[in-house]
Amino acid sequence: MESIQLGDAPASKRSPGEELDPAPMYDIIELLFFAYRDFVGDADRLLQNYKFGRAHHRVLHFVNRQPGLKIAEILAILQITKQSLGRVLRELLESGYIEVRPGPVDRRQRLLFPTGKGRRLALDLARLQSKRFARVFEALPPGAYDQAIQFLLEMIDPQERDEIAERLRLNSLSPERQRA
Amino acid sequence: MESIQLGDAPASKRSPGEELDPAPMYDIIELLFFAYRDFVGDADRLLQNYKFGRAHHRVLHFVNRQPGLKIAEILAILQITKQSLGRVLRELLESGYIEVRPGPVDRRQRLLFPTGKGRRLALDLARLQSKRFARVFEALPPGAYDQAIQFLLEMIDPQERDEIAERLRLNSLSPERQRA
DNA sequence: TCAGATACGACAGCCATGTTGACATATTCC
DNA sequence: GGAATATGTCAACATGGCTGTCGTATCTGA
Incomplete structure (x- = not known):
């Protein structure tokens, strides 16, 4: 697949160490909106x-x-x-x-x-x-699935994150609960 | 960061070439739901x-x-x-x-x-x-941002994808339009 | 055993955000 | 000058949230 280069990299990459008023990450904000809608x-x-x-x-x-x-x-x-x-x-x-x-x-x-x-x-x-x-x-290239999983997991509020990860792990490891 | 291994890999990876009735990708479906909500x-x-x-x-x-x-x-x-x-x-x-x-x-x-x-x-x-x-x-490791961009872009319906990519490119390249 | 906590149902009313349909108005284009 | 276009507006309605309140069955613990 052709690699499309969009807009700016995150501000944290443009000037490492400097954290003052980074530019908003408009691209990924909008992409998430459109992706979820579709x-x-x-x-x-x-x-x-x-x-x-x-x-x-x-x-x-x-x-x-x-x-x-x-x-x-x-x-x-x-x-x-x-x-x-x-x-x-x-x-x-x-x-x-x-x-x-x-x-x-x-x-x-x-x-x-x-x-x-x-x-x-x-x-x-x-x-x-x-x-x-x-x-x-x-x-997408191999590994993209695992990367997407990690990305989405990080997006979730920390409080819920562990609980959700646990629920996902449970569900994929214990199919016998489906017969309860 | 500790790499969390969740559930199954996509069905396409488990048996390459075979496409009959792949198992639903519950993990990523739910992660996208929770991620977007937060x-x-x-x-x-x-x-x-x-x-x-x-x-x-x-x-x-x-x-x-x-x-x-x-x-x-x-x-x-x-x-x-x-x-x-x-x-x-x-x-x-x-x-x-x-x-x-x-x-x-x-x-x-x-x-x-x-x-x-x-x-x-x-x-x-x-x-x-x-x-x-x-x-x-x-x-997340370096490169995660670009990977997320590619992932989200692929999630968008093909008809809109080009138009949206174009709009993002335009906006990040022509800040002078902000003064119109 | 009995008083309080718990798990849930149900009614009433409200709000935000979307929809379709129909019609009005200003402007532009041929 | 008539048709197409860009937009506004009124009315009615659907969905999916919310708060507040009350009722009831069941469990728990002193």
């Missing part, structure tokens, strides 16, 4: 067929990834209020993409599980978004 | 002091980056309708962060310019977001 656009188009929005997608995605998620846990992951979750979750329950079982030890809890239908839709959505990434890393 | 969170918090939202930020950002932007141009960049732009733009005009001048050649056009106040706020916001990037690339 990324979510893929799923948005598919979701229209189901009359679902991004909010439904997020809930279904994390419930599918972590079956048995508690209400409080998904609120923490999505960082929304239970009132916001309420409507979206109700629609997912009523249309049979997610089901609820009481917590085996604490019966106040409502554990969320994807149904077969739910797993299928979540998988379709994930595959669609994965296609974009697959195309990206085919066009 | 990224915009920075600006959101600052914007609260001004009673502005993300929509105002986007308009102010691009008007500041490309002074003299036409209405039709910013609609194309943001991919929203003029009705959506209307309210937000009116508030930015009334509160004096953006001003309008008729097109010198075509007087139907309303060219958008940031005011001094507008430039200051746009710069504050850009600096805030740049801080996150600066911290990221300090933690």
